[in-house]
Amino acid sequence: MSLLFRFALAASVAVASPSAFAAESVLLHCGKLFDSRSGKLLGAHTVAVDAGRITSVVAGHGTVAEGSGARILDLRNSTCMPGWTDLHVHMGGQSSPDSYSEGFRLDPVDFAFRSVAYAEKTLMAGFTSVRDLGGEVSPHLRDAINQGLVKGPRIWAAGKSIATTGGHGDPTNGYNDELSHLLGPPGPSEGVINSVDDARQAVRQRYKEGSDVIKITATGGVLSYARSGDAPQFTVDEIKAVVDTARDYGYRVAAHAHGTEGMKRAVLAGVTSIEHGTYMSDEVMSLMKQKGTWYVPTIHAGRFVAEKAKIDGYFPEVVRPKAARIGALIQETAARAYKAGVKIGFGTDMGVGPHGDNAREFLYMVEAGMPPAFVLQSATIRAAEALGVDDQGVIEAGKRADIIAVPGDPIADIESVLDVEFVMKDGVVYKDRVGNREAPSP
Template sequence: MRQTAALLLACTALPAFAADPVALHCERLFDARSGKVLGEHTIVVEDGRIRSVLPGRAKLPDGTASIVLDGRTCLPGWTDLHVHLGSQSSPQSYSEGFRLDPVDYAFRAVGYAEKTLQAGFTSVRDLGGDVSPHLRDAIHQGLVDGPRIFAAGKSIATTGGHADPSNGLNDRLSHLVGPPGPTEGVINSVDDARQAVRQRYKDGSDVIKITATGGVLSYAKSGDAPQFTVDEIKAIVDTAKDYGYTVAAHAHGTEGMKRAVLAGVTSIEHGTQMSDEVMRLMKQHGTWYVPTIYAGRFVADKAKIDGYFPEIVRPKAARIGAQIQDTAARAYKAGVKIAFGTDQGVGPHGDNAREFLYMVEAGIPAAYALQAATIHAASVLGVDDQGVIEAGKRADIIALPGDPVADINAVLGVDFVMKDGKVHRSP
């Protein structure tokens, strides 16, 4: 009790941004490079960065503020590489698209972002949503609390594809809004593809997301048919490189995945029907895999409930969702590089850490699953200042009781969160 009280007092006494050195005394430390849990360490944080990492409970100059994390393992803040902070699945999701305004989604997103941060996720890659670039900026400006956001903005699709915003509209509405084009993220040629990427740059995106195949929750029959030519995807990838962007490809079907990998995308998301040939190509091209097992299990479960999904969606959710965990197991055994993502927004925000449990159920070692959300995720993002607890890196540090490598269920108990040196959660 005295330890908890002392920890709470130490945390609440800190300023919003700790410019003076602060020492975190961790009983254990997860080394994301080796995947090992080390013994007691002291992490010194200053100006939002990790100044030093010292073995044991290091003696520091008098007056140095300290946070004692007895009984806890300190880890780099986690990254979820596939979220949609502007929404959350419910039986009302489809009708809400006609009733709610963008500002309604924005207000909801503020709460979703805070839940995500409180769960230990100090960074996310938001792969599709008009709200996310604005939420990113509000968080960066300190107006609201949330994870660091790498925002895709509007996903790029083809006509009738998974991210075509006019899917499901009746003739009257279709004529009213007109056919969407590259500005709205819908393409049908190589030139369109280039324009769509340039529009995302104009809109302030950080990453490009394409829907290389049909999807589960879109109002369309096919969940796996390929929806781009190789040349169209290659035009997206090449143009994205001009702006320093990586490209994430939503894909369920084998042919769409194959085209995306051959065209040079950075990551395959979901990958439900991934074949041995696609796995070989991904290893050959260095393509990352983000399984999103949580979303697959969630939609398969909800497909059993009458009325949760429209009838055109329900069979896709039942058939495709249930396969993702087995695909992740095969991909890990085959040596495909795996990084962490949940597709939250399909499932409830703040429950992201349950993906770790599903990864371990699939036969992925706990240490590898934790690396997937730390050092692997940083590689996918193309950044080198996060994902590990080392001097000079961002002070994104979380802590939880127990040892998550020994018992992966410990990931559900995060009770300390620091992002850029600011404490957002303490016991």
């Protein structure tokens, strides 16, 4: 399968017009600057960028020594901020009424071609980094992006998520008896475990395949072809074996979880983050605060599936009641978690909803009672903390030159995040709807 994906991506990039995405020396004259450390919106600043890094950040629009000879980009009517990070996406697919049959009809090359388009949409929406939590295509897409062959965000790839037999990530759910007998039961290589030893093997297999992060499905899920959306599906010992083995390889562990008991087991076992968290109890929130566990709500996905559950035929009938019941609750849970002081990182579960629509999550978080500055931090400096990196998420000298711009003031009007007009990643300008106008000489 891995080899097929490599061929698929090679075919994809052949039609992607792979120009040399070279970083240049530029000065950005920003009308306002979002300071993600303080959560405050600052006045006019000049940001100097060279060789993919920020070299200086100074107030006003004067000259900057490090930027001598640099091209000047006029963003004086815009707010500059660090490029956003979405901590929960699936680049290999996108929900549709045909999703449940496509795995039988399409080839890996089809999913690879699609992922190239999804990656570019995500980048152009202002997301310069993503954590892809499940999908065999993502490690290969990551490599193609890193090599400058296609346009897309920086990817932390989980590869195949780890599940239990019949669990949310079991790839054979819904197969008929004949097909199941023909293929045989999936095991750790396919991401399905049933013991502590299996758990260790599954993590090592992800290491062998080049993953950056480990994802487990600690409870049932909404879109899997199975009845339960919230039952616990791992023992504490199994999750702990995943976490301990992951730590050996420098991995963090994200846990998909809707049900209370599954969340509790995952937090006690030491996972880095809880994804979705629909039925999160006060006890679980308290445990997460004690353990420093992150929460990634994915409100967009919840609202999307709840809406689609109203449409006859969009989901299989075994999925439809779960989508209607669970999806509608996530925003309320996120509101309670914020009030309780749980650490929150930005994530959408995009691939459930349409790629490129990621920024709408900001609006839903604000609707849930989170301040605009807080939600912007959740996708910048807080997301970097959740990933365990310190070279992005802030606009400061020495950090990656991941910079985006939106018109107006996103603190006063959060809907401005839907109108990203400038995107720079690693010092390369990928989108400039302002038109590359040069600012007048000071």
